[in-house]
Amino acid sequence: MIDVTIDNFEQEVIAASMDQPVLVDFWAPWCGPCKALGPILEKLEVDYAGAFKLVKINSDDEQQLAGAFGIRSIPTVILLKEGRPVDGFTGALPEGKVREFLDKHVQALDGEPEEAEVPPVEEPGAADPQAQLEKLQHAVATDPANDDARFDYVKALLLGGRLDDARRAFEPVASKTGLSRRIDALSRWLDALSFQGNAAELETKIVANKRDFQARFDKARLLIGKQQWTAAMDELLEILMRDKAWSEDLARKTYIAILEIIEPPRPKVAEGQIPPDDPTVATYRRRLSSVVLS
Template sequence: MIEITIENFEQEVIAASLSQPVLVDFWAPWCGPCKAIGPILEKLETEYGGAFKLAKINSDEEQQLAGAFGVRSIPTVVLMKNGQPVDGFMGALPEGKVREFLDKHVQALEGDEDEEQEALPEEPAGADPAAQLEKLQHAVATDPANDDSRFDYVKALLLAGREADARRAFEPVANKASLSRRIDALARWLDALSFAAGSPSAADLDAKIAANRRDFQARFDRARLLLAQQRWTAAMDELLEILMRDKAWSEDLARKTYIAILEIIEPPKPKVAEGQVPPEDATVATYRRRLSSVVLS
């Protein structure tokens, strides 16, 4: 069990859930039902032998995180897998019901290993970057007017470090940047890479910011460096520092760049049953709410 704050949320919840289910318990010291279910969750974390990780968030102290998850009452328990919330419940359920909930999503490690191995063969093909790039390249070649396919292809090339290929693939849609948010996002990413190629000094930028916290150009340049390094959340944090002090700085440049990063990092929506709404990526949801709270304040 680990206590979660806004500082360690991304590492201990989002990143951790990529390799292991994370059960997030929103609680508060004054909440009676929280005191009832808390020990049950801790007990089951031990009994399930590491099949899931328990993360506790004090909703009084971490209101930003509670807001990001849309918590309306406590206790609220959310199960995270692959960086996304997949299920949850509210209230102090009895231990048997909590076990039923967990058994839908996790399996105690002392269980049958054959079932786990059956799922493994599917992973290599889906995870092969070369195969994915070939598939995306084929989609663009088949339908050059499909901007969504082109966005996915250029994004994959940039993530793979193939900047020159990405620029060639982007060129046919470069003039659409003012019309499409996704194309604009790619244009800003490529601009950040061009800026970083000029070898600006991060230390100089940090010194300028330390000397004058309202040196928005230095902050924006630092955000561009972070974007070029694919340090998404750090770049958005820097842009938020600008927005908190001047929402419309440089013709909305900070806000537009922030939105571009959200477009870049938002994963494809998973398939769900008809009538259901797919869960939103937790990091995207958190930073979208942070932007709204600053812009609308």
């Protein structure tokens, strides 16, 4: 376990994550749940025998780093691979739940490596997807003007691979894409699923010309179609860093659409408290702000 500050962050976190996953624990001395979670993380670092590196960041002392990751509550734990956040959680989870989290991304002593990509967003009630889908379908049928229910319904259909059903459910609100950010997000997702492109050809074009923004955008659309959300946003950021207004702000609008899609439902909290942001969503919002405002 290593204490990280702004001075050694690049070396101990970003550079280190190129070789092995780095688990970043944002904590503070006054935080009771942090004191419960910390020993669990330290124990698991030993148990996993070098499968990941644990670092701790005091969010009080390192407010610049906490702000960069969009930390809203502590403890917050974020896993980085190859310099990028790939997953995270908030709160003092029990050891078993932390192991489940780690096993998705790192190789334990007798485990197998997993993909780094953030998994598709799950809906509430995912233990019984069909029951949840029927509930959403009923909500739309009962109140066709409820765009939030329709968003959840179309999103659930798309996550389940039911493209034709999703198109039919989306059709009644297709004219609202300019009025609703969530409806616009669904429209862009459906567009990406319709796009036919050759990934190898697009990559060749990008290698030959880093400013081939159409090739980068088309690559992002292919990634959206595969629900590889963070990879798609990374590609869109490459456009924004070079030309913020390209094609009438198309890259930024698509990036925002992805954030709408992957934003999970906010957990219920006690009155007066602010529900924590999803770590991945918060990080990528921060990245967008940094690029657009630079």
